[in-house]
Amino acid sequence: MIAFEHLTLAYGQRTLLHDTAAALPGGTLTALVGRNGTGKSTLLRALAGLDLPAAGEILLAGRPLRALTPRERATAVSFVATDRVRIADLTAEATVALGRAPYTDWIGRMQPADRERVAHALRDVGMEAFARKTMDRLSDGERQRILIARALAQETPAILLDEPTAFLDLPNRYALATLLRRLAHDEGKCILFSTHELDVALAFCDRVMLLDPPALHCLATDAMVRSGRIERLFAGSGVVFDARTRRVLGDADGR
Template identity: 35%
Template sequence: MENIILHTQNLSIGYHSKTSARTIIESSDITLEKGKLIALVGANGIGKSTLLKTITGIIPAIKGSIYINDKNLNSYTPKELAQELSIVLTDSLPPSNLTVYEIIALGRQPYTNWLGTLTEEDKTKVKEAIELTGIQDWQHKRHYEISDGQLQKALIARALAQDTNLVILDEPTTHLDLLHKVSLIKLLQKLAHETEKTFLYSTHDIDLAIQMSDEMIVLTPNKLVKDQPCNLIADGVFNLLFQNESIYFDPLIGKFKVK
């Protein structure tokens, strides 16, 4: 299992309350391999964010186990987990005067001393992240002086500087126009293949994900399916995504169409 970065066993996810738990995905086994770009898709409210929060340890699983590098997720300390797993969110940054470079340097926090002083190795990792994402020209701008697409690339660079084998992104193309959506997914694709890191991202842009992802995790009302996009099309999985007569998936063109 040397190419496996994350796998689950009999995983059920959902919501916990004081008296009970509501399961939304049951008894699923997922395997994520190194060097792959993997899209997570499904209808609104189906459980995409819940799945991401569960496999990152933010909320507990209803049952089952999650392993990162063959070690149970529950066995990691927060610092250890931050050296294995990085997260890119679409939330706005809190008010600050941080430059893009300083935001990226925050990715080194799991490795720095309590003062947060950057070593030469830290600076090298930050420089590599900036070069990989191609943001050299505006690394010294304040974060509020750049566009949404540029900020998203800066946050991806921060995850690269964190130097984890697994990078999880929650809706990274939100607020971007089509050109910048394609540019961002192409960047993730390039990074996955060049760095051998695994990138798992949730998205509503299913047509783009089909064209550009190595693999996809599809959440339907009844099950979770993971495979290459071509196999998912052949198996008719995308027909199960939306329970609505006004939209259907056309396997000949690999896109959704309106009736």
């Protein structure tokens, strides 16, 4: 569903990825992990078509991303950024309706089928009761679900999310991860999200994509744990990772 070949990404004079390749099929949930500042957001933006790679080819459903028109791209991949939408006069329903923009006419007029898709997306994330609430009156977890509903309303086979569990408490992190896994497995979506929550990634994801500039490693979750790459990622950071239980136990001093 999402693939890239010979991909090179740079940020200013710094090379984040060099000549790397990976493929993510539909029906899978993948976590993108790595240390701060290693380029996770840059990679997601490139896969969404928002930033250009320095070299290489990105494919969406077998088609080169660079060859897609903006409308075609908007029907192939949706992107949930880290922005906190708190607009006082914007309702949750209106926010989700923005996902229908690739399918409406030139003045953005929605048809009954579009409204039904918005309602369906709200039901999918369990937020139909919040449709009339404005975004500034929702909690961080509720807003995150609304932004995911917007991506669902966009009806793309691929969904990219940048740090969707950031600022959420533990129950909401697990609830969100459960939702993403259900959407991937039940609806055949290809979902890739960046996260610092390694426990969540290893408990819920089918695959782990580990960014260790200028290399990228993408393996099934079990294979990634066995590879030892996660321990090497944390080496020297003071963080203790228990591969047997797949848990981050704290820093080396036990805190």
